[in-house]
Amino acid sequence: xxxxxxxxxxxxxxxxxxxxxxxxxxxxxxxxxxxxxxxxxxxxxxxxxxxxxxxxxxxxxxxxxxxxxxxxxxxxxxxxxxxxxxxxxxxxxxxxxxxxxxxxxxxxxxxxxxxxxxxxxxxxxxxxx
Numbered sequence: 001x002x003x004x005x006x007x008x009x010x011x012x013x014x015x016x017x018x019x020x021x022x023x024x025x026x027x028x029x030x031x032x033x034x035x036x037x038x039x040x041x042x043x044x045x046x047x048x049x050x051x052x053x054x055x056x057x058x059x060x061x062x063x064x065x066x067x068x069x070x071x072x073x074x075x076x077x078x079x080x081x082x083x084x085x086x087x088x089x090x091x092x093x094x095x096x097x098x099x100x101x102x103x104x105x106x107x108x109x110x111x112x113x114x115x116x117x118x119x120x121x122x123x124x125x126x127x128x129x
Contacts, residue, residue, distance in 0.1 A: 023067055025047055025048065025049050026047055026048050026049070027048075027049050027050075027051075028051075030052070030053055031051070031052050032052070032053050032055055033052045033053070033054055033061075034055050034056055035054065035056065035057075036054065036057075036059065036061060036077065038052075039054070039061040039063060039075075040061075040063070040075055044064070044065040044073060045065065046065055046066070046067050047065065047066070047067045049062060049063070049065075050062070050063050050064075058079060058080040058081070058082075059077055059078065059079055060077075061075065061076065061077050061078070062074075062075070062078075063075050063076075064076075
């Protein structure tokens with residue numbers, strides 16, 4: 001194994017297998033601007049994306065630049081809409097309706113059991129045992 005001048009093992013790269021990682025757009029965070037024109041004119045480096053908050057209007061802009069010098073920047077505009085947070089409304093349970101439904105089901109189950117017992121008795125009587 002060969003050593004370089006720092007006495008670290010030197011591992012040559014195999015030929016024909018470039019070690020390329022997929023390129024990803026980097027987010028440059030938020031920048032405060034006074035107008036849309038200022039955001040449009042803001043310089044963005046290759047492979048970067050910046051989000052702008054307009055101080056004078058309810059808008060947010062994003063400007064994204066691709067990796068090639070031939071790419072044009074992509075500019076997007078979003079309108080901010082304020083929503084009031086509302087507490088969830090808890091529904092009151094109708095216990096009377098629940099209890100009557102339970103009683104109705106219990107009655108139906110009782111009727112089913114009576115029919116089962118009658119069928120058992122009829123089957124028992126027919127077999128003569």
